[in-house]
Amino acid sequence: MLEALKQQVFEQNMELPKRGLVTYTWGNVSGFDNETGYFVIKPSGIDYDVLKPEDMVVMDLEGNKIEGKYKPSSDTPTHIELYKAFKVGGVVHTHSPWATSWAQAGRSIPCYGTTHADYFYGPVPCARSLTAEEISEAYEKNTGLVIVETFKDLNPDYVQAVLCTNHGTFTWGKDADEAVHNAVVLEEVAKMACRTEMIRPDVKPAPDVIKEKHFMRKHGANAYYGQI
Amino acid sequence: MLEALKQQVFEQNMELPKRGLVTYTWGNVSGFDNETGYFVIKPSGIDYDVLKPEDMVVMDLEGNKIEGKYKPSSDTPTHIELYKAFKVGGVVHTHSPWATSWAQAGRSIPCYGTTHADYFYGPVPCARSLTAEEISEAYEKNTGLVIVETFKDLNPDYVQAVLCTNHGTFTWGKDADEAVHNAVVLEEVAKMACRTEMIRPDVKPAPDVIKEKHFMRKHGANAYYGQI
Amino acid sequence: MLEALKQQVFEQNMELPKRGLVTYTWGNVSGFDNETGYFVIKPSGIDYDVLKPEDMVVMDLEGNKIEGKYKPSSDTPTHIELYKAFKVGGVVHTHSPWATSWAQAGRSIPCYGTTHADYFYGPVPCARSLTAEEISEAYEKNTGLVIVETFKDLNPDYVQAVLCTNHGTFTWGKDADEAVHNAVVLEEVAKMACRTEMIRPDVKPAPDVIKEKHFMRKHGANAYYGQI
């Protein structure tokens, strides 16, 4: 079942090491199917070298395994919360090194320029730490709930990325491809933001007009970037 | 028409990802044809993986599309202003990470050594921010005009590169090849300038004699570098 | 003799340059055989380009060469002390650049996040400097003894890595594969810890609950990461 989606989710999982975003098995991609309400996700802890499309696991939003010989990614409960709250088509988790360094520092990534503004409308927020209770109770599920909490006053279609304190990144999008694309952009933006602060420790974020112009140039009703 | 120029502009566009200067479609190269007064530029938002020489777009300096099935790069109006003011043969735009970090910091790149002086006669300037009016009115065209303003007391043949605050880089040259070459050099120079300041926060720019000697060794009337 | 182990140790030695952990011959991997009590180690100073499985050297824990045409790695006496004290199946030494920079700084690597906590239960300690006497007497053997001293209150199964002041890294594991895996993780963790401090100079280590949760998720009696 869902063979095309499995193929797509497999290919996008393979993008992660190819783009330098993951070491070993430190990442996972899932994609949602609107018809069935199921999603397809990478199995837990399987090497990218031996991963095959048919290894992908089909899950429902209650966390039941619908199909697949392997256990799904241990981050599956986080993916579920993001699908439920954000109504997106793809979710990605990585420990990509630059973005994870911001997450370990517990800082949101300020918007320092148009590379950022082309994709993310405002800072990429850093979700708060989980409490000891939240960790022991249902760690991965609560990770998702704290991300959703972080977006209570933010539009998840306008900032399709988040940092989790002391942990790593989640990105999303209309499908697995866009979610992976956003993961690549996030890493690039995180790298340049760190270097920007090295070059000028007292740098200020880009003015809001940059954010408006660049995000809307690609995403607004009057978008004119690309062949649209 | 302009098949040879299309081929050259295509090849130089492909140099950008090969040299690590662009992620996804974040860059574009154009080349000018003196006979017709037209220039050839990359189409907007097309993946480098599928780009072909025949996809290049032919434009005139009034911004009219002369030939091509695609829309030209959204940065086309900036290229036009540089061709009009600087009378050059090639223009490149990138978000290359080190140089863009300087642009995000709003700082010109000081000349710290001979690698810089071999190519750029003095600091690589950082153009001022556009005003809100300039952004909303004609963003890409005004980006070009602000670059030209930055060079009102500078020789654009001696410093063939600029940073745009909160944005990225433009470089140029006698043709597309030289413009791309300068983009590669700019990124290398930006990287080393940042590290130089890490190693010695109170470092001073190289003395002017270095600038004179090295730039003129390669570019002056008595140049003696290379097989000339 | 020990042909399968030689093959494994050879392959894991080849992982070091492939993973970017060593330049030239600056690293070595060994693996222990429980039946014979011998271990297999890379020969000293042989280029990775020409290394073959049959070049591996078989040693006993008294430092006697049992088989092999080459001299063993000059770090062999350090491997011996680690095998004797920690009862592990594989040992790796590298000068991997990020971790070695921490070793040169004489600092333990704090646990700043889950990437670290997934593998190392607490900071990766930096062993004290050797005294002049320890260096002149039996440098490599004493390097091992100082590592063992560093773990007098630490569980070497829970933190399978150490930094040696002004020198480099040792990692270990249940076999050569796990020891190399830990060397790769250590380098990644060292890189992100340095960047974390760049991004936030006053950053604090991750709370202990993160350490408990993540290490035990993969290693404890109730581990649930991967296909276990």
Added chain:
Amino acid sequence: MLEALKQQVFEQNMELPKRGLVTYTWGNVSGFDNETGYFVIKPSGIDYDVLKPEDMVVMDLEGNKIEGKYKPSSDTPTHIELYKAFKVGGVVHTHSPWATSWAQAGRSIPCYGTTHADYFYGPVPCARSLTAEEISEAYEKNTGLVIVETFKDLNPDYVQAVLCTNHGTFTWGKDADEAVHNAVVLEEVAKMACRTEMIRPDVKPAPDVIKEKHFMRKHGANAYYGQI
């Protein structure tokens, strides 16, 4: 003439881009022939992509071209001074990014650990700036003389590398292979020294016993590293 040496010098020139030490044509390798007293060097400004062994230029120590269709590297007068003063078999010049950043900062590279001490007995010195007169008179020759001046109290067999303020690096060795090897090591050591200072701004150089032990382990009369 000197076909074997041309082949070796060609191959070692090709190592520079392969090892990430040069961009475009920013480096050159030469090798000395004891029998004839001639040396073989890369031609000036020829792309590595099209370089062939027969393009190498044969020179004598008075700066006369003995054979070759191209002009020799513009740095040839520097190579000559090093051959005359240091009696070495190979010389390399690069603008390798980390080492050049130290040169641009005008700082010698302190010995922070055994990676450094295995190759360089003490700091890698940074030669003083040339005066305006030295630059205008005979820039490349005076670059060599200032390097020689830097070693008036140093043994060039014990520290086979130097930084030139605001410029780049020269390394040497018993032949072109060793000189290139030292250029690779210098870049690695420069990278780790910078990161060591990031991790611990008040770090002190490694104690002298480390320098003695490691350099002599590989280079002294009682060397025991490698298959010797």
